[in-house]
Amino acid sequence: MAKYPPPEELIKINYTTPVKSWMDTKTAFKPGNFSYPGKPDILKYLGMPNPREWTPTDDDWKLPPDWQRIVMEKFRSLLKKYRSFKIFMDICVRCGACADKCHFFIGGGDPKNMPVLRAELLRSIYRGEFSAAAKVLGKLAGARKLEEDVIKEWFLYFYQCTECRRCSLFCPYGIDTAEITMMARELLHEVGCNINWILEPAANCNRTGNHLGIQPHAYKDMMDFLCDDIEEITGKRIRPNVNKKGCEILFITPSGDIFADPGIYTYMGYLILFEHLGLDVTWSTYASEGGNFGLFTSDKMMKKLNAKMYAEAERLGAKWILGGECGHMWRVINQYMSTMNGPADFLETPVSPITGTKFDAAAGTKMLHIAEFTADLIKHGKLNLDPSRNDNFKTTFHDSCNPARGMGLFEEPRYVLKNVCRYFYEMPENTIREQTFCCGGGAGLNNEEFTETRLRGGLPRGNAVKYVRDRHGVNNLACVCAIDRATLPPLCDYWAPGVGVSGLHELVGNAIILDGEKKRTTDLRQNPLPGMEDEEE
Amino acid sequence: MAAFYSFLAVLALIVIPWLGVGMGMGALFGIVLPYIAIIIFMVGFTMRIVDWAKSPVPFCIPTTGGQQKSLPWIKNSPWDNPYDKKGVFMRMVLEVLCFRSLFRNTSVKLQQEGPKVGYSSEKSLWLFALIFHYCFLLILVRHLRFFMAPVPYPVHIAEFLDSILQIGLPVMYQSDALILAGLLFLLARRVFDGKVRYISLMQDYFPLLLLVGIVVTGIWMRYVVKVDVIAVKELAMGIVTLHPHMPKAAIDPSVYAHLTLVCALFIYFPFSKLMHMGGVFLSPTRVAPNMSRRAMWVNPWNDPSIKPHSYAAYEDDFREKMIEAGLPVDKQA
């Protein structure tokens, strides 16, 4: 475990700003506040510029000789490609409404983590290069020259933004610092300054179909292993289809869920749901990743990785695609997929084979969110549920940033949750729904070496969880995101000990009564069900 | 420092015309400068908008602030998460006329005991920004009486509403006092709120002080020296009818100072953050409907040559292992 201070110390946050101008404060790299750089062989595999060995604490970052020209050229081309970028560079009035909306600022107090200042890091170069008046006035007008220190500062702060878009909700002009961060990361790629935790999963995903680099046979093994567990718990053997042609539905979910606790229980939940419905569905090892670390890399990488979904649906002859619980995967599907890789005319608008509901909301992409699918099933009374099996859970719900502010998926998961659990409590109003706080590890920052900063950024979320824990005895935080399932458990242990984390469909899987199942004595985690504590296995 | 320089600049913009007019340069400040300012404003504003509009919006990236439209029995938020043009229209109306996003503003408080992070609603910025902008609009409309003969009816209504309290003579307009309050609040925030001071630049202080200067000279003209309104109108009408001439009656130098400041504002406008007035209508996170899952959103520079790592290549890589694991393959080994 990485070393980081205990909560009592970490909470001593100072929100006052220095007297000295921010342009005069030097960027300080400390263990825990940055992520390790991309490894040369990964950069080479992905065909990205300037692969080399380096670390952020080095004085010399080994930038290419004409790096200034390279960066400015890319800057110009991005301004031409994105109206968002141009407008966001031009119209900020520095009103400061966004300043205390970022979890990294709230939990850390570093003024450069105020979204407006994060954007100014880029804007100052924009002014210095593209505005004559600002060039003359210099620092007074917030303009500066592009120097190596600027690149270092960009690297630190644009890899301390989880692209959660909370700031953009509060900005009177909708300035989205997440968008600015994406642009900045593209600039940094040009000179080879990026982080391995994003690039290695992207590289893996390209070759093996998933971030973890799980090869097809290993994937199948793990699936069988989870089916063994289900058999032990329910007495029923499930035999899921994998890479099968001619099924009606292709199901894609993040690979994190087949691999790590507590995601695996959500994975089991899916398997149980499909079995219960007798759904004509297949899984795929080629498209075994819902997540898309390309979103955190570049538009090209995002498109390339995303393209597998349609390619596989076409190859297998599926009619439509069902998508599992994942945050940024759904931002990509909702806002980018059809634009990048559509139109998918070989697919049909999703229709639930059980209820007959036609999902017009997915008429373009032909891809449905599993929370929408399950909510519709419950509404039509198609699931045989026993919510009392979840009585050991007093649960609250974490809205993941991307489905919240990049889609608007609020009611569907709540409806499902309330039907499979009997104890549900909301966190405070300013921390949920569109105002939700990040888990601190989105946008490819959920790595180990970054834990201290993640915990700081996780303060607003963690504190809200603590609030419902103390008030209502909440002991479970449900979510619909695989990154959340990886980042929230340590967060809860740190800020709200005693609260566990689960996916939505784990709770669904607990509650579903399969035809002919044996009397269950444990939940999917193999903990005793309420009232079954003494039951012998 | 930035605030101080801005203050000096505004001061210079008052002193120069004041002295200049005394030296017989009335026509320069009363006629030439306004024409230059109007031309720069119109050309500059248009060019900025055209420049923005030239960059495409490759992706549909609205920030969704409410429930999406999905299942018929789930209530959606058509204005905070619009799915069509009508919804976007309403979202923009709320944004532009009521400052909807700013209305959401909260401030964070951290209590060491607990610890507890609290969020309280913080509407002062919203309130004063709203006051400032509406007063500005009202004053602009009131000023139309100088440029139109006969004075149109709506201008009369605006004046009537604005002077409903009937304080003093000449009647005191409430907007004059309110706009000053609004501006001073915004300025005080920049100076006294540490976070805002830290991010403030010269281009933030300058327009605020410029506006304060405009309001103060305006109040001075109207309530203190009580300038010859007929002569001012003659000057203004000359400009708009393209028959510019200096009125025979003398005009107080404060009028020229006021006018010069206004010209400075017009000239400065297109090159500054004040362009947020036009930019907000083009901001992709606000003006795009959340519809890209329903229908196609086209990216003009989408690159069709970007292809996924193909299934065939994937199977070639793993065929043996797949067969061994009992997974179906397209090509037998």
Ligand code: SF4
């Ligand atoms: S809220 Fe928007 S306009 Fe205000 S400082 Fe932040 S980014 Fe700039």
Ligand code: SF4
């Ligand atoms: S997108 Fe999120 S992490 Fe990034 S600056 Fe905005 S609030 Fe902070």
